[in-house]
Amino acid sequence: MKIQKVTGDLTLKRSVDSGTEEQRATVQSIIHTVRSQGDRALRELTEKFDGARMFSLKVTQEEVNEAYEQLPKQMIDIIKEAADNIFTFHQKQLRQTWMYTDQSGSILGQKMTPLDSAGVYVPGGTAAYPSSVLMNVMPAKVAGVKRVVMVSPPGRDGRLPAGVLVAADIAGVKEIYKVGGAQAVAALAYGTETIRSVDKITGPGNIYVALAKREVFGDVDIDMIAGPSEIAVLADDTACPREIAADLLSQAEHDPRASSVLVTTSERLAEETAAEVERQLKELPREEIARASIDSYGSIYVAKDMEKAVETINQLAPEHLEIMTEHALQIVKDIRHAGAIFVGRYSSEPIGDYFAGPNHVLPTNGTARFSSPLNVDDFMKKSSIIMYSEQAYNKNYQKIAAFARLEGLEAHARAVEIRAEKK
Known part of the structure; x- marks a missing residue:
């Protein structure tokens, strides 16, 4: 890894993929085909892209039962415990409807209402991500979303990985469909004969999934357009190079663009950390991926003092931030921009990925400057409540009418004034 001194403002070297014109055209074509042909399109596209011939898109209870038989009991228990941790953490985010009465007797407030439905996309292919199931479903369940639908691309055998099915069942998902890619996003957004449309789509995916989410946004809501994974470690000379190297590589093995x-x-x-990264790289099963990531997007910056180091972190606005310094908790107050903050030696980033409880769906590409992790609020709507009193009306209607006329909206003004006219 290249070592350089911090001499001025930094911008994290990131891989930002907004897709090619050809990819965008392909996604638009897929969405159009699904909207016009429904299930038929889903089956044909699944055979084309995933090599699986599907007769039924919906996962059966028998398939779920078989998944439990394939997974060791110890692993099932771990998934259950992780689900409990995630649920408990997100319960603390839940906000209630509130109202108050002001001095004039007017009642004002905010009504919190869960979305009616949400769709969760879980990546497939060569990997299985039960953690993605839990992180996307649990906040929706805490919010009170009645209908949570999961989609995921099947393997060539037409089945989903056992871990994904078990996690979905533990999370309480009743509708699971074996379809992935842009076609799955289109089905969630617009519906087919088998899959009813949803109000919001969450979950990570490849460039085609990301472009499809961008395309359907506005007809449905989405969580975010996620980029490759990021980690930044803030450390002083009390930290252990071997541990830092391992944490840096935990993200590098995700993607050559991490x-x-x-x-x-x-x-x-x-x-010492640069030397450790090189040593540990040679031991990784995914060495080729991790090395490409480290070579292209890995960096070590040396700052003159901790104040400059913290300033650098805030400029980078990383997805994951580990603080491995003396008095690490005291530094948290100075961090303004980070998706998730891991404090101290024992808070390695994968703990947040799988088990601790906070959500691992985080803002990337510097969007931590203005975005938050996936949370319960993402699955709820806020409605304002206004019950104006007669006293407040009599005091303020002329001011409100004047404001309306300032904007050239006479009908607005008259709608307010008409109530003051004698009947």
Whole structure:
């Protein structure tokens, strides 16, 4: 990894893929085909892209039962415990409807209402992501979403991975469909004979899934357009180079475009961590992927002091931030931009990925400057409540009418004034 001193403002080297014109055209064509041909399109596209001939798109209870038989009991128990942790954390985010009465007797407030339905996309292919199931479904369940639908691309055998099915069942998902890609997003957005449309779509996917989510946004809501994974480690000379290297590589193995960065006040730590990354790379089963990530998007920055190091982190606005310094918790107050903050030696990033409870669906590409992790509020709507009193009306209607006329809206003004006329 290249070591350089922090001399000015930094911008994290990121891989931002907005898709090619050809990819966007392909996604638009797929969406149009699904909207016009429904289930038939889903079956044909699944055979074309996933190599699976599907007679039934919906996962049966028998398939779920078989998944439980394939998974070791210990693993099932771990998934259950992780689900409990995630549910408990998100319960603390739940906000209630509130109202208050002001001095004039007017009642004002905000009504919290869960979405009617949500669709969760879970990536498939060569990997299985039960953690994605839990992180996307649990906040929806806490919010009170009645209908949660899951879609995921099947393997060539026409089935979903056992871990994904078990996680979905533990999370309480009753509708699971074996379809992926842009066609699955289209089905969730617009519906087919088998899959009813939803109000919001969440979950990660490849470039075609991301482009499809962007395309259907406005007809349905989406969570975010996620980029490749990112980690930044903020460390001083009390940290362990071997542990930092392992944490940097935990994200590098995700994707050749993933970004792993160390910001430190210690030149010694920088040099030893760079050497450790190289040593550990050779031991990884996914060495080729991790090495491509480290070579293209890995960096080590040495800052003159902790104040400059923190400033650098805030400029980078990373998806994941680990603070591995003396008095790490005290530094948290100075962090303004990070998707998730992992504090102290024992808070390795994968703990947040799988088990601790906070959501691992996080803002990437610097969007932590203005975005938040997936949370319960993402599955709820807020409606304002206004019950104006006669006293408040009599006091303010002329002011309101004047404001309306300032904007050239005479009908607005008259709608307010008419109530003051004698009947």
